[in-house]
Amino acid sequence: MNFSFELAIFGSTIAVLIIMGFLLYFFVQDYRKSLLSKEMETAPKEQANAYLSRIRRELSFSAFIMDDSKSIGIRYLITSLAFFFIAGLAGVGMRISLWYPNPSYLTPIQYNILLTEHGTLMLYGWATGSILGLGYYLLPSLLKIKKDSLGVLNSIMYWFFAVGGLLLIFSKSTASWYFYYPLTDQLTQAGGGQFSFAALIGVLFILTATCVASIIFLKMIFLDRDEKIRISSMSLFVWSIVATAILIISSAPISMIADGMVIYDLINPIYFTGANSTALGYAIMFWFWGHPIVYVAVIPAFGLIYELLPKYVGKPVYSYSSGVIALLLLMIFSGTVWGHHLFNSGLGTLWDMIFSTTSFIVAIPSAITVFNWIATIWSGKVKLTLPMMFILNAIVDFIIGGVTGVMQSDVGVNALIHGTYWVTAHFHFILLGVTTGMAFAAIYVLFPTFTGGRRYNSAMGKLHFYLTAGGTYVMTIPWALGGFEGMPRRVAGYFGIFQSYQDAAAIGGVILGIGQLIFLINFVYSAYKPVTISNDNILEEASS
Amino acid sequence: MNRITPVALFLVIIIAAVGTFAYFVSPSSGSSSQTSSSYNSTMEITLYANANGWNYNSTHPNPTLYAKTHVLLEFKIIEQDNFPHTFTINPGPNESQSNAFINVNIPAIPGTVVWVNWSFSSPGLYTYWCVVHPETMVGQLIINSSANSSSSPSVIQGSNLGNGSTVNSVEYWAHEEF
Structure with missing residues (x-):
């Protein structure tokens, strides 16, 4: 046989990769051993993992090979942060393109691609991913879990999540984040995008991972926690994870079934175009999950506010039991309001009235929550640190976003503002102020632990906060005003009369983008400062 | 904390964000980036969707269609049986779903009319x-270049927006005719 140069290169590349894989594995095993104590080195994996999950853990890429709960949490946090910046850049790109009424540097199809990727990656990648990450990272310490089993399953589900996100990116879908049926089925750029089936498979992967992680959270909370922690004295963050997990398990499968039916419809359209079914069937099945997902994004953020607020006020939460009841009521009511997304789709007057009523009722647990926070702040003395500033901003943003949301629950008002930027303003107040703000607050609180005893640069952190909070207002208030005048959302161009609103929003979007860049620079810059404080943090305080 | 971790994290996030943004705005390869071109005149073509063949009940099932470039072809597709169908067009003599630039579903309710409007810019052989x-519902579509293609079109399909991009004009709507 002749000597083949290509084959030699190919073979040696494979050999080097295998050797590197082995080396990586042994390096990580070495790192794992260095974390374990003497008596734990010979312990079974379940107990060793439980020990690893309870100690303070630094940020490390070794987490991608280890499978204890804290490692899984770090994996989700790193990945969701990457998704946040990908989707954020897409959002800023859309804002800049909307400076002029006619599509400027983005064609309508490019705009639709960015719109879809911004929506899907922010909701599924960042909101869901960061919640899963914080849940996996914080629950073992808060509950002092006795054993940490199912690590392999956690690991596989993380890879489902990551591959699902990559499929969403690859698909370049233009069908927007709900993948409505007749649009998704048009596998052309003018329709849902050439590869929108890949986006559907990606969503299915992410929802599978989310459902399994929720079941594991419930197992961790109700079966594996330390006996000394009674169910009536679990921290409110744990209760918010309970509400979230039940919400996910009870509603996500409906949307997964609908996605599966649409994937079948791509091959043989029978489900949503058949003689006895309509495209509205898909919309109903989607919104049965599509509304709870936004509560999945905010309820853990409420839990984090409950968890952090007493630490900065110096007094316990004003009313623990009403906090738990409000979280559980939010969970129950949020499953019953999905029809308010379809007020103008012809469900019928009776259904519209039912969903309108349930949507108004959601205001009650939300108000209980807000008054609980205000009463807590009232009873103590506020220490205005950086995470506390994020908390106060989250409360204000939630009040504004909540009030604008209640206005939409009215069927008549909804007919006026449906499909306008008013709705975009409403949910960006909540998702930017509460979900994103509280995720950043948690990252700032955990920063000394992540970096092994380093302090973040306070000035840069405050700049990040002011740009984020200010950018939110500069961007969303013009949206709300223009939306009430009828400025339509999800389009690459707009009528010239709305230009002042859109230009202001573009400035706000750029401010927001610069703020997040400062966060990233601060993170890296501060991680190289000398170690000055202990690696303790107030979020996990209960465990040590 | 490993000394490389923060810088690696920074680089991964920045490269991922910028790289995916470039990927999102990059033009797609393949013929699916085709857009309907400008047109001078219109032409209506009626096709009955039947599982045995297009226009199965007529004298010429699966007819070979002849048309010219820069003519807006208005396909009027009428559902004839109770089966789901699609109206798909791709360039070349063979069926290829990955190259299809039109792929429209026809609801399985007899009598439903679906309109598909398209104007071809390049001559050639297409398969519908x-x-x-x-196996059964397949025919050829032959597009010849029109004689007056050099003249400026009298009507612009879609609105000419921004940097010369045209709004894609697959428009279809359905109504029932009993």
């Missing part, structure tokens, strides 16, 4: 077919 019944 149904994804569900590729």
Whole structure:
């Protein structure tokens, strides 16, 4: 046989990769051993993992090979942060393109691609991913879990999540984040995008991972926690994870079934175009999950506010039991309001009235929550640190976003503002102020632990906060005003009369983008400062 | 904390964000980036969707269609049986779903009319077919170049927006005719 140069290169590349894989594995095993104590080195994996999950853990890429709960949490946090910046850049790109009424540097199809990727990656990648990450990272310490089993399953589900996100990116879908049926089925750029089936498979992967992680959270909370922690004295963050997990398990499968039916419809359209079914069937099945997902994004953020607020006020939460009841009521009511997304789709007057009523009722647990926070702040003395500033901003943003949301629950008002930027303003107040703000607050609180005893640069952190909070207002208030005048959302161009609103929003979007860049620079810059404080943090305080 | 971790994290996030943004705005390869071109005149073509073949009940099932470039072809597709169909067009003599630039579903309710409007810019041989019944429902579409293609079009399809991009004009709507 002749000597083949290509084959030699190919073979040696494979050999080097295998050797590197082995080396990586042994390096990580070495790192794992260095974390374990003497008596734990010979312990079974379940107990060793439980020990690893309870100690303070630094940020490390070794987490991608280890499978204890804290490692899984770090994996989700790193990945969701990457998704946040990908989707954020897409959002800023859309804002800049909307400076002029006619599509400027983005064609309508490019705009639709960015719109879809911004929506899907922010909701599924960042909101869901960061919640899963914080849940996996914080629950073992808060509950002092006795054993940490199912690590392999956690690991596989993380890879489902990551591959699902990559499929969403690859698909370049233009069908927007709900993948409505007749649009998704048009596998052309003018329709849902050439590869929108890949986006559907990606969503299915992410929802599978989310459902399994929720079941594991419930197992961790109700079966594996330390006996000394009674169910009536679990921290409110744990209760918010309970509400979230039940919400996910009870509603996500409906949307997964609908996605599966649409994937079948791509091959043989029978489900949503058949003689006895309509495209509205898909919309109903989607919104049965599509509304709870936004509560999945905010309820853990409420839990984090409950968890952090007493630490900065110096007094316990004003009313623990009403906090738990409000979280559980939010969970129950949020499953019953999905029809308010379809007020103008012809469900019928009776259904519209039912969903309108349930949507108004959601205001009650939300108000209980807000008054609980205000009463807590009232009873103590506020220490205005950086995470506390994020908390106060989250409360204000939630009040504004909540009030604008209640206005939409009215069927008549909804007919006026449906499909306008008013709705975009409403949910960006909540998702930017509460979900994103509280995720950043948690990252700032955990920063000394992540970096092994380093302090973040306070000035840069405050700049990040002011740009984020200010950018939110500069961007969303013009949206709300223009939306009430009828400025339509999800389009690459707009009528010239709305230009002042859109230009202001573009400035706000750029401010927001610069703020997040400062966060990233601060993170890296501060991680190289000398170690000055202990690696303790107030979020996990209960465990040590 | 490993000394490389923060810088690696920074680089991964920045490269991922910028790289995916470039990927999102990059033009797609393949013929699916085709857009309907400008046109001078219109032409209506009626096709009955039947699982046995397009226009199965007429004298010429699966007819070979002749048309010219820069003519807006208005396909009027009428559902004839109770089966789901699609109206799919791709360039070349063979069926290829990955190259299809038109792929429209026809609801399985007899009498439903679906309109598909398209104007071809380049002459050639195209295949029109149904994804569900590729064996029976397939025909040829031959596009010749029009004589006056150099003259400026009298009507612009879609609105000419921004940097010369045209709004894609697959428009279709359905109504029932009993």
